Amino acid sequence: SRQIDAWIACPVGAMGGTMPDIPDHLIRLKGGFKAFLSPPPEGVVRLTVGEPGFDTPKNISEAASAALASGDTHYTRGEGREELCTAWASHLRSRWKIPVEDEGIIVTPGAKQALLYAFMVAVQENDEVILLAPCWPTHAEQVELVGGKPVFVRCEAPSFHPSIAMIREAITEKTSTIVINSPNNPTGAVYTPDEMIAIVELAIEHDLWIISDEIYTELIWNDTEYVAPASVLGGFERTLTVTGPSKTHAMTGWRVGVFAAPTPIAKVVGRLQGNTCSHIPSFLMPAAELAAKDWSSVEKFREEYIRRRELMLAMLQQIPSLSASEPEGAFYVMVDVRQTGMDATTFAKRAMEEALVQVIPLDSLPGGEGYIRLSYAADDDVIREGIQRLQSWLAQ
Ligand SMILES: Cc1ncc(COP(=O)(O)O)c(C=O)c1O
The missing domain is CATH 3.40.640.10 (Type I PLP-dependent aspartate aminotransferase-like (Major domain))
Known part of the structure; x- marks a missing residue:
């Protein structure tokens, strides 16, 4: 629309001078992991999600429901x-x-x-x-x-x-x-x-x-x-x-x-x-x-993550062309894919199309070249299925 065109052309920001050139700032933004985080077609296993695969603890949800009900x-x-x-x-x-x-x-x-x-x-x-x-x-x-x-x-x-x-x-x-x-x-x-x-x-x-x-x-x-x-x-x-x-x-x-x-x-x-x-x-x-x-449920989640981390690392060890770094915290594993002969972006695109597994390539991040990020916040079944698919695909 004309308004949007005018806004994009506008040389001076609309935020009190803190962002003097909004269009430029927006153009420079690359959208991070977004391209590889969007929900994939049905049947694709996602090893990308950056969030816990658990429900919010019940007492916390109930506190919000009660507050809402009480006006x-x-x-x-x-x-x-x-x-x-x-x-x-x-x-x-x-x-x-x-x-x-x-x-x-x-x-x-x-x-x-x-x-x-x-x-x-x-x-x-x-x-x-x-x-x-x-x-x-x-x-x-x-x-x-x-x-x-x-x-x-x-x-x-x-x-x-x-x-x-x-x-x-x-x-x-x-x-x-x-x-x-x-x-x-x-x-x-x-x-x-x-x-x-x-x-x-x-x-x-x-x-x-x-x-x-x-x-x-x-x-x-x-x-x-x-x-x-x-x-x-x-x-x-x-x-x-x-x-x-x-x-x-x-x-x-x-x-x-x-x-x-x-x-x-x-x-x-x-x-x-x-x-x-x-x-x-x-x-x-x-x-x-x-x-x-109340941090009691966090303790339970921690035990789950520790187990899932072990599961993912043990499965990755079975794939000779992938080399996983030992994660010390959070719920992500950095995996070096260069021995497959692919750069990380090619790996991620082909993994999606050929193995039906969604992973995040880090080529576009300085310092992340050659690496993909896998998340072990997913359920055991998802981790098992995802890594098995990668293994069979890479063995072909
Ligand atoms: C390093 C880091 N900081 C902050 C956040 C965002 O947290 P929130 O969902 O509370 O905005 C994330 C989410 O992925 C993260 O990875």
Whole structure:
């Protein structure tokens, strides 16, 4: 339409100068994994889903139903009700030693929105943002969305842990922010306490923001102690922590996330949210509060993931041309497909057409060349069938 054409042609952004050239930003966005995440034709096994194959715990769903039935359907506090924010602040203080005040919490529509707020706080036009690659595509896309420039620092296979020297080398006058996501999507790497402390020390030395995406911190499979950057001395004042119950409580569709920061920053983000989406739905708040307090079902899910991880790794070992990295956390396995003679994109396309298995190729992500990402969040039957199909196809 004429209006849309005019909007696309519009040289100056409509968001108060924070995004001076919206069309360019949108054109640069590549859509991440999307092309390989769309529901495939019937009969295709999906090893792609980035969400738990469980239902949300019943007590949490019931808390929302009860709130809805009782008429909890009106405007309320933009940051999330006080008891909700207190519950998440207490959890972050006791579980991860993050010294956040109750007023330092904003409950957002999903962790994604909390991340967007974090990038809006930390990144000015043309700032460079260090991303440890390969990274979750949304991190790079949101950096571009707010006018920043992603700078990818590769984490070398097979461990995909960061090199502090390489991060140091990548820091310039323009660097404003470093993003940490441990356990990592897609690599499954869990950074050691020493690595975390070294990154915080670098951030202090160069006066950088840290955006810490902690959505998978309950899903660690080795004995690495998770050290939150905001818990390290000097880390809290420069760290914007993002978390939420999506992955831990099988609540991806609820759209509940958590932004945690020093109170003055959270106040700004509270205004940002209050003037845009207002708040998450009122009747979800008692459920989101319960999620912060009740981690019992997460324990059960963990046992399942540990079993499914073993199943997937054992089956992958039977396929000589595939080489899987040992995931330390989250629910993804990086698989090097180069010995098949295919690049990852060709592999994914042919796996879909010939083996009827959907996988995600990481060729388009810096640092992911030659790798596909498989998810073991799926049911056992799906994992068995999917890997068996890949095995028979590759044996042909
Ligand atoms: C690293 C990472 N952060 C954040 C999210 C999004 O979480 P939410 O569904 O709460 O927006 C995901 C989902 O895939 C993720 O992998």
